[in-house]
Amino acid sequence: MSETTGTPPVKFTITHHRQPQHTHEAFIDWIVNEHLPLAIPVFEKYGVIDYSLFVTPPPLNDGLKQEIGGLRPTWDFAECDCFIEYTLPSVETIKNIMSDPEWQVAVKDQDQWVDVPRALVSLGYSTTYFRHGKALSISK
Template structure:
C-alpha cells in the first residue's frame, strides 16, 4: 500500500518545474541600494530576453530586508532559534525552470555574456551559493491549504 503513494509522488516531482536559486553578495565598494539598482535597471533588461529565449518559466529577485541586522539581534531571544543565523547576502535570484539544461543554455548564450558583462564589478561571486530543487506549496497566499495527505 505504501509503495503507490511514494511512486506517484516521485512521478509528480519528476514532472514539476525546478527552482534554481543563486545568492548574490555585492562587492563592498557598492551600497546595497546601488547594487539592487544595478541588477534591476542594468542587468535584468539584458537578461530577461535571454531567459525567455531559453524557456525560463519564472524569475524573481528576493532582496534582503533592510532590518536583517535588527532581526539578528531579536532572534537571539527566541528560544527555538538560538542556533539560527541569517544568511548574509544582498539578494537571491530564483529561477523556475523546466530542467537543468535551460541553465546550461542560458549560460552558453552570447547574449548572456553581454547581460553579465559588468558582473565582476558588482557581484562577489566567491560567496555565491546555488541551490536546485522542487518547490511544493502547502499554504497559498489565499489561505488555501494544498498538497496535504488526505
C-alpha cells in the same frame, strides 16, 4: 510538468553579495535596471518559467537577527544582499543560458558588482503548501 521532459520544473537559486564599494541600494538598482533588461530576452529564449528577486536589506536582516537570534541561538542568518530564484523547465536550461552569448552580455559587469565567489547555489523542486491564507497540496 515540463512540456518537453515530463518532469516537474526545477527551482534554481543563487545568493548574491555586493562588492563592498557599492551600497545595497545601488547594487539592487544595478540588477533591476541594468542587468535584468539584458537578461530577460535570454530568459524568454529558453523558456524560463519564473524569475524572482528576493531582496534582503541589511537593516531588516540585522533586526531579524537581534529579535530572533536570542530565540534561535544556533541559527545562522544570511547576510547576502539578495536571493535570485529561477523556476526552469529543466536542469539543462541552466547550462543553455550560461553558455549563450547574449547571457555573457547580460553579466558583463557582474564582477564589478557581485562578489561572485561568495555565491551560494542550490537546485531542487518547489511545492507550495500554503498560499493566500489557504492550504494547498495537502492530502487529508
